[in-house]
Amino acid sequence: MSKQLYKNTRILSGLIIRRDRVRIPVWLISLSALTIIVAAAFTDLYKNEGERQALADTMKNPAMTAMVGQGYGLENYTNGAMMAHQMLLFTLMAVAIMSILLVVRHTRADEEDGRIEMIRALPAGRLANLTSTILVLVGTNVLLALIVGFGLTALGIESMDLEGSLLYGAALGATGIVFTAITALFAQLSESSRGTIGFSITILLIAYLIRAIGDVSNEALSWLSPLGWVLGSEVFVNNYWSPILLTVSVAFILVVLSLYLNATRDLEAGFLPAKPGKKKASSFLLSPLGLAFRLQRTGLVAWAVGMLILGASYGSVLGDLESFFAGNDIMQNLVTPSEGFTLTEQFLTMLMSVISMICTIPPLMAMLKLKGEERKNRTDHLLSRSVSRIRLMGSYLLISIVCGFVMLSLAAIGLGAVGNSVMEEGIAFGRLYSAAMVYLPAIWIMIGLAVLLIGIAPKLSGLVWVYLAYSFFVVYLGGLLQLPEWMSRLSPYDHIPNLPVEELDYMKVVILTIIAIVTIAVGFIGYKKRDV
Amino acid sequence: MSVLKTTNLIKRFGEFTALDGVNIEVNEGEVYGFIGPNGAGKSTTIRILLGILKATDGEAKIFGLDAWEDAVDIHKRIAYVPGDVNLWPNLTGGEVIDLFVKLRGSNNKSSRREELIGKFDLDPSKKCRTYSKGNRQKVALISAFSSDADLYILDEPTSGLDPLMERVFQECVLEAKSAGKSIILSSHILSEVERLCDKVGIIRHGKIIETGTLNELRHLTRTSLVVETKQPLTGLNEISGVHGIEKKNHAFVFQVDAEELDNVIKHVSNFGILSLESAPPTLEDLFMRHYEGTGKTLKTGVGGAK
Ligand SMILES: Nc1ncnc2c1ncn2[C@@H]1O[C@H](COP(=O)(O)OP(=O)(O)OP(=O)(O)O)[C@@H](O)[C@H]1O
Ligand SMILES: [Mg+2]
Numbered sequence: 140m141s142k143q144l145y146k147n148t149r150i151l152s153g154l155i156i157r158r159d160r161v162r163i164p165v166w167l168i169s170l171s172a173l174t175i176i177v178a179a180a181f182t183d184l185y186k187n188e189g190e191r192q193a194l195a196d197t198m199k200n201p202a203m204t205a206m207v208g209q210g211y212g213l214e215n216y217t218n219g220a221m222m223a224h225q226m227l228l229f230t231l232m233a234v235a236i237m238s239i240l241l242v243v244r245h246t247r248a249d250e251e252d253g254r255i256e257m258i259r260a261l262p263a264g265r266l267a268n269l270t271s272t273i274l275v276l277v278g279t280n281v282l283l284a285l286i287v288g289f290g291l292t293a294l295g296i297e298s299m300d301l302e303g304s305l306l307y308g309a310a311l312g313a314t315g316i317v318f319t320a321i322t323a324l325f326a327q328l329s330e331s332s333r334g335t336i337g338f339s340i341t342i343l344l345i346a347y348l349i350r351a352i353g354d355v356s357n358e359a360l361s362w363l364s365p366l367g368w369v370l371g372s373e374v375f376v377n378n379y380w381s382p383i384l385l386t387v388s389v390a391f392i393l394v395v396l397s398l399y400l401n402a403t404r405d406l407e408a409g410f411l412p413a414k415p416g417k418k419k420a421s422s423f424l425l426s427p428l429g430l431a432f433r434l435q436r437t438g439l440v441a442w443a444v445g446m447l448i449l450g451a452s453y454g455s456v457l458g459d460l461e462s463f464f465a466g467n468d469i470m471q472n473l474v475t476p477s478e479g480f481t482l483t484e485q486f487l488t489m490l491m492s493v494i495s496m497i498c499t500i501p502p503l504m505a506m507l508k509l510k511g512e513e514r515k516n517r518t519d520h521l522l523s524r525s526v527s528r529i530r531l532m533g534s535y536l537l538i539s540i541v542c543g544f545v546m547l548s549l550a551a552i553g554l555g556a557v558g559n560s561v562m563e564e565g566i567a568f569g570r571l572y573s574a575a576m577v578y579l580p581a582i583w584i585m586i587g588l589a590v591l592l593i594g595i596a597p598k599l600s601g602l603v604w605v606y607l608a609y610s611f612f613v614v615y616l617g618g619l620l621q622l623p624e625w626m627s628r629l630s631p632y633d634h635i636p637n638l639p640v641e642e643l644d645y646m647k648v649v650i651l652t653i654i655a656i657v658t659i660a661v662g663f664i665g666y667k668k669r670d671v
Numbered sequence: 672m673s674v675l676k677t678t679n680l681i682k683r684f685g686e687f688t689a690l691d692g693v694n695i696e697v698n699e700g701e702v703y704g705f706i707g708p709n710g711a712g713k714s715t716t717i718r719i720l721l722g723i724l725k726a727t728d729g730e731a732k733i734f735g736l737d738a739w740e741d742a743v744d745i746h747k748r749i750a751y752v753p754g755d756v757n758l759w760p761n762l763t764g765g766e767v768i769d770l771f772v773k774l775r776g777s778n779n780k781s782s783r784r785e786e787l788i789g790k791f792d793l794d795p796s797k798k799c800r801t802y803s804k805g806n807r808q809k810v811a812l813i814s815a816f817s818s819d820a821d822l823y824i825l826d827e828p829t830s831g832l833d834p835l836m837e838r839v840f841q842e843c844v845l846e847a848k849s850a851g852k853s854i855i856l857s858s859h860i861l862s863e864v865e866r867l868c869d870k871v872g873i874i875r876h877g878k879i880i881e882t883g884t885l886n887e888l889r890h891l892t893r894t895s896l897v898v899e900t901k902q903p904l905t906g907l908n909e910i911s912g913v914h915g916i917e918k919k920n921h922a923f924v925f926q927v928d929a930e931e932l933d934n935v936i937k938h939v940s941n942f943g944i945l946s947l948e949s950a951p952p953t954l955e956d957l958f959m960r961h962y963e964g965t966g967k968t969l970k971t972g973v974g975g976a977k
Contacts, residue, residue, distance in 0.1 A: 158759060
C-alpha cells in the first residue's frame with residue numbers, strides 16, 4: 140500500500156527537472172549571484188569599521204527595523220553582520236516566492252489543467268506527483284544553500300567564515316523549504332492555482348508583517364513568523380543553527396499533513412469550499428469590463444485588504460519612530476533635517492516609495508491577466524463576438540489603473556489613520572495622501588510597460604516584473620551600494636518628487652505621465668495588429 | 672470472466688448526487704459502449720474506475736482489485752484516453768509518449784509506437800503547445816494502443832478526430848478486441864458505438880437505465896416499416912404495437928414494436944403487398960427514446976392517421 144502511493148516518484152521528478160531545466164537554474168543563478176555580488180560590493184564600499192559603524196547608526200531606528208529586521212551585531216557592524224542585516228530578509232522573501240511559484244506550477248496548476256489526470260491513470264502512485272515536486276524543490280533549495288554558502292566563503296571576507304556563510308545559505312534554503320511545504324498544503328486545500336498562489340503569498344506577507352510589528356514592539360511576536368525564526372539565527376553574529384532546524388521541522392510536519400490530505404482527496408477537488416455561482420449573469424458581468432473585473436474580483440479584494448494592513452503596519456511604527464528621534468541626538472545630527480520637516484516626515488518619503496512599489500503589484504497582475512486569458516484561448520470567445528480588441532484591452536487597462544489608485548489610497552489611509560493615532564505630533568492627512576498619490580505616474584509607467592509588452596511582445600510580458608524588481612533593487616540598495624546615479628534614474632520611481640520634503644515638480648510629473656500615455660498607446664496599436 | 676464490475680456505485684459531490692447506484696459489468700474480450708446524455712455521469716464513473724475519484728459508496732473492481740486501493744497495480748494493465756487531453760506545453764508529443772511508456776513500465780512495443788505514429792499521422796517532434804486538439808488526442812491514443820494493456824478505458828476518445836482518423840481509431844479498437852482485450856468506450860458518436868460495441872449501457876441521471884447487447888436492446892425498440900399495398904391499407908391503428916402512422920404518397924410509414932412485428936406483417940399481407948421496406952432501429956432511435964422526456968416510450972406522434 141505505502142509503496143504504491145509513491146510509485147514512479149523518481150520518473151516524475153525527472154519530468155519536473157526536464158520541464159524546469161531553464162527555470163530552476165535561472166532562479167538559482169539570479170539569487171546566488173545577487174547575494175554574492177552584493178556581499179562583495181559591501182566589502183568594497185565599506186572598508187573600515189568607522190564607515191560601517193556610521194551606517195549602522197543610521198539603521199538603528201524603528202522604521203528600518205520594521206523594514207529589514209532587528210539587525211544583530213549593530214554594535215560591531217562587521218561586513219557579515221551588515222550583509223545579514225541588509226540583505227537576508229529580502230532574499231528570504233525572494234526565495235519564498237520562487238518556491239511558491241514552482242510548487243504551484245507542478246501541483247495545482249497541472250492538476251487544474253488536467254495533466255495530472257493523465258499521470259494518475261498510469262501506474263503512478265497517488266502521492267507520486269506531490270512527493271516528486273517536494274523533492275525537486277527541496278533539492279533546489281539545498282543547492283541554493285550550498286551555492287550561496289560556499290560562494291560567500293569563497294569571497295574570503297574576514298567576517299564571513301565558512302560556518303556563517305553556510306548558515307546564511309541554510310537560512311535561504313530553510314525558508315524555501317518551509318514555503319514549499321506551505322504551498323504544498325494550500326495546493327491541497329484550494330481548488331485553483333490562483334487560490335493556492337494567493338493563500339501562500341498571503342502567508343508570506345503576514346509572516347513579514349508579524350515579524351515587522353514584533354521586531355519593533357514585542358520580540359515574542361516575531362517568533363510566530365517563519366521569517367522571524369530564520370532571522371533569529373543571527374547569521375555572521377552568533378550563528379545559531381537551531382532556528383534552521385525548527386524551520387525545517389515545521390516544514391516536515393506540513394509536508395506530512397499535505398501528503399495525508401492528498402492521499403484522501405479526489406483529484407481536482409479541494410477542501411476549502413467553492414461556493415456555487417449565480418445562475419444568471421448580472422447585467423454588470425455582461426460587458427468585457429464587467430467580465431474582466433469579475434474574473435479577478437476575489438484577488439483584488441484580498442490585495443485591497445492587504446494594502447490597508449500594510450499601510451497600517453507601517454503606520455504603527457511611526458509612533459515609535461517619533462519618540463525614538465526625540466530622544467536621540469546622534470540621529471538628529473546624522474540625518475540633516477530639512478527646514479520645517481520632522482525627521483518622521485523624511486522617513487515617510489522612503490516608506491512611500493516602497494509602498495508604491497508594492498502597490499504596483501496588483502495593477503500589474505490585473506493587466507497581465509489579459510495575457511493569461513489569451514494564453515488559455517479564452518479571449519477568443521470575446522473577440523469573436525462584437526468586442527473589439529481596443530475595448531477588450533481598454534477594459535483591463537481601466538481596471539488596472541483604478542486598481543493602482545485604490546491600492547495606493549488604501550495603503551495611505553491605513554498609514555495615516557494608524558500613524559496619526561500613535562504619533563503625538565501627527566502629519567496632516569492631506570500631506571500624507573498627496574505624498575502617496577504623487578507616485579501614480581510611476582505606477583502608470585509600469586502599467587504602460589505591461590500594455591506595451593502585451594501588445595508587442597506578449598511572450599516577454601514577464602519582463603515587467605523584472606523591471607519592478609530592478610526598481611526595488613535600486614531604490615533599496617542604490618544608496619547602500621553607492622550605485623552610479625544613472626542606474627537609479629532608470630527606474631520611474633526615482634523621478635517622483637519626494638513629497639512632502641521636496642517641492643512638487645509638476646514638470647516631472649507631467650513628463651512621466653506623457654511617457655506612460657505613449658507606451659500605452661503603442662501597446663494598443665501593437666495589440667490591434669498582432670495575432671491573438 | 673468479468674474484467675470490470677461496479678456494484679451500486681454512488682458518488683456525491685457535496686449535496687449533488689452524480690452517480691446513484693451504477694452497475695456495470697464488462698467481461699473479458701468484450702467491448703462495452705457507455706452512452707448517455709451530457710452530465711449523466713459517464714466521466715464520473717470512469718474516473719472512479721481509474722481511482723482518481725473515491726466512490727462515496729458501492730464497489731468498483733477491475734481485475735478483481737479495488738479501483739481506489741489498488742490503483743497502481745490495476746493501472747499496469749490498463750490504458751486510458753480522455754476526451755480532453757491536456758499535455759505539457761513545452762514537451763514534444765514524442766517525449767510525452769515516451770514518458771507515458773516509461774511510467775507504465777516495460778510492456779510496450781516500440782515498433783508498435785512507430786507504426787501508430789505513422790497510422791495516426793502525428794508529427795512527434797512538435798511541442799505540445801502547438802498541437803491542435805485532434806493532435807493532442809492522437810498522442811493519448813498512440814500511447815494507449817501501443818501499450819499492451821488488458822483493458823482500455825476510453826472516454827470520448829475520438830472527440831476532435833477527423834473521419835479518417837476516426838477510422839484508424841476503430842481499426843485499433845477492433846484489433847485490440849480480436850486480441851482478446853476488453854474495452855469500455857464512452858462516446859456520443861452512436862454509429863461508432865454501434866459498429867464497435869458488443870454490449871451497451873445507457874446511463875441517465877447517474878443511473879444505468881438500460882443495458883444489454885445491441886440485439887437485446889433492439890428488441891426493446893421498434894422497427895420502421897414503409898409499406899405499399901394493392902388495396903387501401905386499413906385497420907392499422909387497431910393493432911397494438913403500431914406507432915407513428917403517416918401516409919406518404921401511396922405508402923404508409925410507421926413503427927412497430929419488436930414483439931408485434933409478426934402480427935403486423937400478417938395483417939398487412941392481407942392487402943396485397945406491393946413493396947415493403949424495413950429498417951432496423953438504429954442506436955440513435957433507441958437512444959432518443961431514452962434521452963427524451965423521462966425515458967418513457969417514444970412520443971407516439973399523431974398515431975392512427977390514415
Ligand atoms: N467535481 C465535481 N463537483 C460537482 N459536480 C460534479 C463534479 N464533477 C462532475 N460533476 C457533476 O456530475 C455530473 C456527471 O458529470 P460527468 O462528467 O460524469 O458527465 P458525463 O456523462 O461525462 O457528461 P458528458 O457527456 O458531457 O461528458 C454532472 O452533472 C456534473 O456537473
Ligand atoms: Mg464526460
